[in-house]
Amino acid sequence: MLAFVRRSLVTLCIATPALAGAQQPEGFKNLQVLPKDISRADLLATMRRFTASLGVRCSDCHVVKNPGQMPEQLDPSLDDKEMKKVARMMLQMTMDINGKYLVQTGRTFTPRTRVTCETCHRGASKPRTLAAEVMGALEAKDADSAVTRYRELREKSYGRAMYDFGEASLPMMADELTRARRGDDAMKLLQLNLEFYPKSGMTYSAIAMGQAQRGDTAAAVATIEKGLAASPDNPQLKQLLARLKGERPQP
Numbered sequence: 001m002l003a004f005v006r007r008s009l010v011t012l013c014i015a016t017p018a019l020a021g022a023q024q025p026e027g028f029k030n031l032q033v034l035p036k037d038i039s040r041a042d043l044l045a046t047m048r049r050f051t052a053s054l055g056v057r058c059s060d061c062h063v064v065k066n067p068g069q070m071p072e073q074l075d076p077s078l079d080d081k082e083m084k085k086v087a088r089m090m091l092q093m094t095m096d097i098n099g100k101y102l103v104q105t106g107r108t109f110t111p112r113t114r115v116t117c118e119t120c121h122r123g124a125s126k127p128r129t130l131a132a133e134v135m136g137a138l139e140a141k142d143a144d145s146a147v148t149r150y151r152e153l154r155e156k157s158y159g160r161a162m163y164d165f166g167e168a169s170l171p172m173m174a175d176e177l178t179r180a181r182r183g184d185d186a187m188k189l190l191q192l193n194l195e196f197y198p199k200s201g202m203t204y205s206a207i208a209m210g211q212a213q214r215g216d217t218a219a220a221v222a223t224i225e226k227g228l229a230a231s232p233d234n235p236q237l238k239q240l241l242a243r244l245k246g247e248r249p250q251p
């Protein structure tokens with residue numbers, strides 16, 4: 001029974017198993033988390049899912065016995081690579097999320113809605129938010145390298161599931177910077193956003209608000225007018241313009 005429960009947890013986490021049946025030990029030497037009697041087909045399907053979900057190769061986790069030669073020969077039973085050890089912990093973590101925590105919600109999860117490597121990784125070996133990457137570059141160096149990082153990631157990963165390049169991402173980071181009194185850095189990110197979202201009302205209003213806060217009302221008004229030219233019905237921009245001109249905002 002325990003073995004059955006364990007197996008069903010594992011298969012929940014990994015590739016859809018081949019039809020249940022008597023599974024023979026396949027001579028794997030060092031399975032510590034996956035069931036020791038997993039079939040070769042299920043194990044390999046699981047490994048292929050790892051590579052696809054993380055965007056890596058077998059040899060990123062497994063030792064190559066004949067480096068430099070083709071075809072590559074692996075010794076997947078060795079634990080010499082740190083990536084493999086991390087992956088094993090991740091596998092255990094993923095099984096715990098599904099087997100312990102999601103179960104406790106009392107809701108039902110199907111093989112498609114449960115957590116898998118892909119839920120977090122989405123094709124990247126280091127799953128990070130766009131803000132972690134862009135703000136990380138900014139904290140490590142400056143706003144220009146943050147802009148460069150955004151461009152690089154967008155060039156490489158736009159249209160994939162890794163990062164949210166939507167209209168609101170850079171304004172959200174800019175807001176964090178504004179609150180930390182780093183208005184100039186915030187401006188660079190907002191200008192960058194206009195390049196990709198030239199009609200973005202939220203971006204124009206954030207720029208205008210920054211200008212107004214510095215006491216440059218004329219620049220703020222000009223920004224809003226530019227914004228309204230691009231996006232004439234934007235209520236946020238209309239309200240801000242009324243406020244700056246000392247009119248009562250329209251309800």
Ligand code: HEC
Nearest residue numbers: 028029030031032033034047050057058061076077087088
């Ligand atoms: C992200 C890391 C990662 C990638 C990529 C990966 N593996 Fe693995 N592999 C593991 C881990 C972790 C285990 C051990 C699982 C356990 O302890 O239950 C394992 C175990 C194995 C085993 C069983 C070895 C034994 O005898 O114990 C084989 C065979 C294997 N992998 C083949 C492959 C192949 C082929 C690929 C490429 C298609 C691949 N792996 C890609 C992490 C990875």
Ligand code: HEC
Nearest residue numbers: 050083086087090091094115116117119120125126127128
């Ligand atoms: C709940 C989210 C989550 C799930 C699910 C998850 N991971 Fe991870 N994984 C992470 C995070 C976060 C990191 C660290 C990223 C960083 O360093 O910025 C990471 C890092 C890793 C790394 C190290 C990558 C590197 O380049 O150093 C490996 C290998 C890995 N995960 C394998 C897996 C595998 C295999 C699975 C599925 C069995 C999995 N992960 C499931 C969140 C997750």
